[in-house]
Amino acid sequence: MALLPLAEAQARLLALASPLAIEQAPLHQAAGHWAAEPIAALRTQPSRNLSAMDGYAIAHTDLPGPFDLIGESAAGRPYVGSLGPGETVRIFTGAAMPAGADCVLVQEEARADGKRIHLDGEGPGNPGRNVRRAGLDFDEGDVLVDAGERLTPARIALAAVGGHAALPVRRRVRIAIAATGDELRPAGATVGDGELPESNGVMLSALLADLPVDVIDLGILPDRLEALRDAFAGAEADILVTTGGASVGDHDLVRPALEAAGASIDFWRVALRPGKPMLAGRIGDGVVVGLPGNPVSAFVTATLFVRPLVAHLSGAADPLPTLGEAVLGEALPANGERTDYLRARRIDGRVHVAAIQDSSMLRTLARADCLVHRDPHAPPASVGDSVRILDLA
Incomplete structure (x- = not known):
């Protein structure tokens, strides 16, 4: 099966769902949302000279x-x-x-x-x-915030001065997160040989903390088809996120369990490193995103797919992450057929890529403040070259 290019996979994921219903959020609850409609001034500021x-x-x-x-x-x-x-x-x-x-x-x-x-x-x-002068900042009727713009602290203050007590936003996104794997144990529990503390659930919750979401923790699910099917079918969420079990091994049961629960898979396997074995589709009235189990892969795919999906459901005009520019601190070899995201750190005005990029190495991710983006088949890069980065700071 051919790998799906990253941009196409992102576009297909966003096409699986439309923005959620509009509601009015009091100003103190509007932070992190996106404006669902244009927000116009109800008064002139200043109202007189x-x-x-x-x-x-x-x-x-x-x-x-x-x-x-x-x-x-x-x-x-x-x-x-x-x-x-x-x-x-x-x-x-x-x-x-x-x-x-x-x-x-x-x-x-x-x-x-x-x-x-x-x-x-x-x-x-x-x-x-x-x-x-009167109206120096804005006049009554001026659009203060465009539909699809993030409601930042400054924009919320602007809306308050403009006469608003509540703002039109999309309702909060319900996200169910399930970790799968017989080897997983709750964080803080005693682990035996071959076992592993589960970290993806708390990582994803933290990664989504600045977004208008309500997280439903489905906990750790065993590698049993019936148990996975029942948990997936019973998840009442706008987005179901699974981690682990999305590859092709005998114990990778997420895809068949989703299909048994009535899901339709739109795509599986993306031309991305790390994160190739991810999937997306529809289940019930929501979207399912299956992330890899390795923590770095889960983090990168959640950054590139889950966060943009939340932003899309929340009405963001530009839901996809924006890449910046940086100067490379060491040479990089030519890239292969997949889009690559390399963990890196800024030092003295340049980005330095971690020497080992294994997707199981969470400590490397924790030390990174950006990911260096490499297009498929990108030629070798030299010290001092400009590279695109995804900011994590």
Whole structure:
């Protein structure tokens, strides 16, 4: 069976499901979601002209003064009257400009003589100087966040200032995670010869922690077809993620168990290193993604497939990971037929690839802060060459 190219596999996975239903999330619960619809301003910011400096609100035509001090304007406590010729109001940063004033004489260029304010410097050079005009940030009706953009802390703050208390998002994604293998034992348990602490479940939960997901832990499933089938069929989730048992050995039962549970497999085996023996398909109303059991392979395939699938279901405009650029710290040989992701670390402005890339070596992954991307059949690369990287930091 021919291996499926990485980009084609990612496209086919995302095509298996559509974004989830829209709901309103309170601002304090919106972080990590993507905007399901354009978010427009419900108000103008600032709603009126404000002072950008501490000083004195004046009419530019009254320069060079002097000015009669008639009141004060502070943030939240505006001066309610208007200025007449030769008059000024003491004003503070963020305070509303009084009627009749069109600029601010900063306090460093002013000298007070009782209620008489004198120019003691160059003064504001033009009307509007040291003033934040109404609508400087945005006007009512302006789109503040486009549909499909991630709701970052800054965008949530922007929406709050724009008048919103809740935002349209896709509902949280339900993800069921199952580890398979008779050799696995719960983390922290005593392990015997040939046994192994299970790490993929906690790793995947941590990898998805910044996304709008609810994780359902199916625990460790034994290498028995009936047990796997029943667990898979009973998983009520938008995404079922399995780890291990997806290869071609006698004990690799995930694919037949999924099919026995009613799943339809869309693809199996991707031209990817690490992570070739992964699969994807539909089961019930959700998507199933079968990841390899080796922890590094599970991490890489989850980064390239599971996280983008969550982003897609959550309405992200660009769900696939973005590659950056870096300078290579040592030579690399030509690549083979599969897309390669090499564990690497930045040192002194260059990326250095780990000498051993075996997919069972979790310590190497833990020390890496990026993955060097190598296209299929990429030619040899030299020290100082530019390479594409997937940032893990």
